[in-house]
Amino acid sequence: ARSLVDGYLTAHPEGGWLDPLSTADLLEGYGLPLTTSVWARDEHMTVVTAAGLRRLGHEGKVALKAYWPGQVHKSAVGAVRTGLATDAEVRSAYREFTRRFGTELAGAVVQPMAAPGLELLAGVVQDRVFGPLVVLGLGGTATEVLADRVARLAPLSERDLTTMVAELRSAPLLFGHNGGPAVDLAAVRSVLARLSRLADDFPELAEADLNPVIVRPDGAVCVDARVRLE
Ligand code: ADP
Ligand code: MG
Known part of the structure; x- marks a missing residue:
C-alpha cells in the first residue's frame, strides 16, 4: 500500500483520483470487502x-x-x-x-451483480483542523436526499464503532424493524474499523468514498469505491 501511494504521488504530485485497479489494490489490502471488479x-x-x-x-x-x-x-x-x-x-x-x-x-x-440489501456509504474525509474523519451514512440513491450520516475522528475506538451505527436516523433499518432480520452489524463495524486504520496510516488519503456498501443479514459488499490522494 505504501509503495502504491508513493508511486501515485510521485507520478501525480498535485494528487488526484486513483484508477479502479489501484483503488481496489489499496482497499483490499486493508481487508475492505470490494466486489470482484x-x-x-x-x-x-x-x-x-x-x-x-x-x-x-x-x-x-x-x-x-x-x-x-x-x-x-x-x-x-x-x-x-x-x-x-x-x-x-x-x-x-x-x-x-x-x-x-x-x-x-x-x-x-x-x-x-450483488444480491439486494440496504445501501450504506462509508468513507474518509479530511477535516482541515482535526484531520481524518470516518463517515457512515445511508447510501445509494438516498445519499443526497436523506443526508443521514455520522462522522468520527480517526482512529475510531470500539465504542465509536457501536455508537456510529446507533446514531444514524436509519439505524432501525440496520437493526431490523417490523420483524425483519438485522443486517450483519459486525461486517459494518469491520468496514469502519478498516477505514479508520487506512486513514490513520495514510495522511495522503484525501478522500475515500465507498458508496454503496450493500449490507445484508449475511454480510456486506462494496460495489463502488473511489479514493483521492493528495
Ligand atoms: P455511481 O455512484 O457513480 O453513480 P455506482 O457504481 O454506485 O455508480 O452504481 C449506482 C447504483 O447501481 C448503486 O448504488 C447500486 O444500487 C447499483 N449497482 C452498481 N453496481 C452494482 C453491483 N455490482 N451489484 C448490484 N448493484 C449495483
Ligand atoms: Mg456509487
Missing part, C-alpha cells in the same frame, strides 16, 4: 469478461460501468447498467457507452 479495455474483452463473471452474480447477472480517467459520477451520466444477463445485453450496453462517451471511454468495469 474487472477492467475490460474494449467491447470484445467486456463481453468475454462478463461471460466469465456472470455465474458469480446474483441471478447470473453482471453490472457494467463505463470507465474514463477522472470520472466522478457514473449513474447520473448514464455510465452504469445493472442486471445484464446475456452477451447481447452486455454488447449493446457497451455500444451505448461508446455512443455516449466517445473517445473519452477507456473501457468498462465489469462486476457480478
